[in-house]
Amino acid sequence: MIFQANDELKAFVAEAKTYTINGKVADYIPALGKASQNDLAIAIYYPDGQWISAGEMEKEFTLQSISKVITLALVLMDRGFEYVFERVGMEPTGDPFNSIAKLETMAPTKPLNPMINAGALVVTHMIMGNTVEERIQRLVSFIRQLANKSTIGYCEEVARSEFESAHLNRALCHFLKQHNIIDEDVEQLIDLYTKQCAIEINCFDLARIALVFAMDGVDPESGIQIMPADIARICKTFMVTCGMYNASGEFAIKTGIPAKSGVSGGIMGAVPGLCGIGVFGPALDEKGNSIAGLKLLELLSKKYELNMF
Numbered sequence: 411m412i413f414q415a416n417d418e419l420k421a422f423v424a425e426a427k428t429y430t431i432n433g434k435v436a437d438y439i440p441a442l443g444k445a446s447q448n449d450l451a452i453a454i455y456y457p458d459g460q461w462i463s464a465g466e467m468e469k470e471f472t473l474q475s476i477s478k479v480i481t482l483a484l485v486l487m488d489r490g491f492e493y494v495f496e497r498v499g500m501e502p503t504g505d506p507f508n509s510i511a512k513l514e515t516m517a518p519t520k521p522l523n524p525m526i527n528a529g530a531l532v533v534t535h536m537i538m539g540n541t542v543e544e545r546i547q548r549l550v551s552f553i554r555q556l557a558n559k560s561t562i563g564y565c566e567e568v569a570r571s572e573f574e575s576a577h578l579n580r581a582l583c584h585f586l587k588q589h590n591i592i593d594e595d596v597e598q599l600i601d602l603y604t605k606q607c608a609i610e611i612n613c614f615d616l617a618r619i620a621l622v623f624a625m626d627g628v629d630p631e632s633g634i635q636i637m638p639a640d641i642a643r644i645c646k647t648f649m650v651t652c653g654m655y656n657a658s659g660e661f662a663i664k665t666g667i668p669a670k671s672g673v674s675g676g677i678m679g680a681v682p683g684l685c686g687i688g689v690f691g692p693a694l695d696e697k698g699n700s701i702a703g704l705k706l707l708e709l710l711s712k713k714y715e716l717n718m719f
């Protein structure tokens with residue numbers, strides 16, 4: 411175990427918390443705007459079942475873009491490598507997560523990777539099932555298994571709020587449909603995608619999910635292989651190359667932890683073979699990453715040599 415006491419972690423949280431003042435809570439999805447600017451929480455979950463935490467641990471938040479990496483794992487299990495990567499690429503973009511620009515200029519027109527919205531919408535489109543409800547429940551069940559918590563579900567209010575304001579994501583879907591990359595009704599796909607993004611967790615759940623990725627798909631407590639090791643590795647690789655949007659390169663250099671962030675302020679960090687980390691800090695920097703969360707992970711990585719490189 412790296413940390414000897416929760417006190418040590420509390421001191422790091424206190425130091426990183428000073429950065430929240432420079433960030434801004436996302437409000438382009440109106441329901442997210444209710445979050446508290448100064449919150450910062452972290453949980454770290456170890457393979458032996460021990461965990462430590464600090465900050466506002468009781469706060470629940472929605473996965474948002476963190477869901478993209480989990481959906482990718484589910485879809486890879488359902489459809490296989492060839493099918494998925496015929497429809498979405500493997501390369502970082504260097505553009506903001508919601509950019510439409512490269513869809514227009516790149517040939518072939520498939521989105522560059524599954525961590526930007528265009529690619530994530532294609533991946534969500536691939537979730538198997540007959541109805542939106544059946545498909546979201548398959549994803550929720552998978553997340554319950556990863557988090558080892560049977561009560562996880564999605565937040566209706568956040569899902570509805572995003573559904574009503576997701577004009578840019580609708581534009582991406584129409585572009586993808588025009589180019590035959592998706593063949594689903596756009597409103598139906600936006601319904602599924604916004605429910606996926608609204609799946610609600612806390613830092614502890616997030617750390618538990620991250621731990622399974624860190625352990626190459628094995629639930630360390632039950633010993634069950636929840637997802638194949640190669641799929642867990644593909645997900646971690648995307649977390650390194652694209653997980654923090656167009657700040658992924660800088661994060662890899664400064665921190666060196668496979669991680670995925672979301673606009674609710676969550677960051678999921680999977681330190682290979684060592685631990686799962688869940689962070690929540692809703693004040694975001696200009697690229698949409700938790701400003702204090704980034705600092706906290708950087709401080710911890712330096713102090714405890716978590717950098718995988």
Ligand code: GLN
Nearest residue numbers: 474475507527607672673
């Ligand atoms: N639901 C959000 C969106 O599509 C997710 C984006 C994010 O977390 N960066 O805009």
